[in-house]
Amino acid sequence: MLGANTINEINNPARLPEYDYRDTIEAAERVNWRIEDIIGGDKRLDFTKRFMPESLARVEQLTFLNDEEKRVLNQIKGNTYLNIFVIVEEFIVPFVLDHVRPSLNDDDYRVRAFLQFVGEEVKHIQLFKIFAEEFRANFVSECKIIGPAADIGKAILGHEPLSVALAILMIEWMTLGHYIDSVKDDGDMDPLFKSMLKNHWLEESQHAKLDTRMVESLGEGMTEAAIERALDGFLDIGGFLDTGLRQQTLFDLEAFELATGRTLKDDEREVFISTQHQANRWTYIGSGMVNPKFLMCLEQLSPTQKDRIEAIAPTFC
Numbered sequence: 497m498l499g500a501n502t503i504n505e506i507n508n509p510a511r512l513p514e515y516d517y518r519d520t521i522e523a524a525e526r527v528n529w530r531i532e533d534i535i536g537g538d539k540r541l542d543f544t545k546r547f548m549p550e551s552l553a554r555v556e557q558l559t560f561l562n563d564e565e566k567r568v569l570n571q572i573k574g575n576t577y578l579n580i581f582v583i584v585e586e587f588i589v590p591f592v593l594d595h596v597r598p599s600l601n602d603d604d605y606r607v608r609a610f611l612q613f614v615g616e617e618v619k620h621i622q623l624f625k626i627f628a629e630e631f632r633a634n635f636v637s638e639c640k641i642i643g644p645a646a647d648i649g650k651a652i653l654g655h656e657p658l659s660v661a662l663a664i665l666m667i668e669w670m671t672l673g674h675y676i677d678s679v680k681d682d683g684d685m686d687p688l689f690k691s692m693l694k695n696h697w698l699e700e701s702q703h704a705k706l707d708t709r710m711v712e713s714l715g716e717g718m719t720e721a722a723i724e725r726a727l728d729g730f731l732d733i734g735g736f737l738d739t740g741l742r743q744q745t746l747f748d749l750e751a752f753e754l755a756t757g758r759t760l761k762d763d764e765r766e767v768f769i770s771t772q773h774q775a776n777r778w779t780y781i782g783s784g785m786v787n788p789k790f791l792m793c794l795e796q797l798s799p800t801q802k803d804r805i806e807a808i809a810p811t812f813c
Contacts, residue, residue: 661714
């Protein structure tokens with residue numbers, strides 16, 4: 497029932513519910529899973545399959561690639577997804593800890609919910625790293641990843657709290673959308689990779705609710721001018737991430753050419769970079785910006801700023 501309820505919540509944008517800390521704790525406990533139940537032993541990645549849904553990978557748009565080359569690129573994009581989420585989760589953990597630390601003696605359910613959130617994010621980091629290790633051990637070539645993760649996190653956490661909280665909220669709702677809109681009904685993906693994304697979604701479903709409460713708390717009592725400054729910071733974070741995503745696109749191209757032994761022509765490289773950068777923009781920024789629940793939270797903060805984000809979002813779609 498949890499999965500069905502979560503899907504209904506996300507697909508029904510009529511209103512933003514009031515999320516309860518105690519309910520999120522209970523829901524998280526019902527869906528709790530162990531890493532060793534997902535990967536390890538005879539549970540291995542199937543490199544004859546694609547790892548990512550086409551709506552996120554967008555490899556079919558590269559008509560100059562054959563089917564085998566598209567599969568290889570799709571798998572590279574899967575590895576990128578794993579590593580990007582390690583980077584993301586590693587700056588979420590300290591931010592949430594800093595948010596809850598000043599109120600440890602207040603609402604016990606609130607403290608428990610956020611500390612459970614942190615523990616699950618650390619588990620997700622470990623899960624993604626184990627999948628990435630499995631990928632590296634079996635893929636035919638090296639795949640570079642942007643970083644170091646600590647430097648990326650430091651740059652993002654240097655913004656004011658509401659800016660960072662909005663970026664995290666966008667990422668959380670974005671993650672839920674990835675599974676529901678793209679992964680859930682995809683029958684062509686590697687079952688193990690798909691299982692990993694499903695289990696990630698189950699726990700992130702509660703994190704998105706807690707992030708919503710965090711944004712509401714940080715925004716409470718702020719003036720319109722202060723909220724506008726926070727949105728400026730949010731967009732700065734988006735621009736910073738976008739720069740990284742373009743570099744990651746170049747790394748993915750390099751990995752593709754190494755893995756396939758094919759050097760693309762200049763015009764093919766231009767199309768590859770343009771198409772794949774936009775795919776990365778959609779996957780890691782745009783799909784979050786247009787998420788109905790994210791936009792509803794923005795509207796509660798400031799209808800003007802919600803309209804501002806809606807006007808900018810198509811750039812990342």
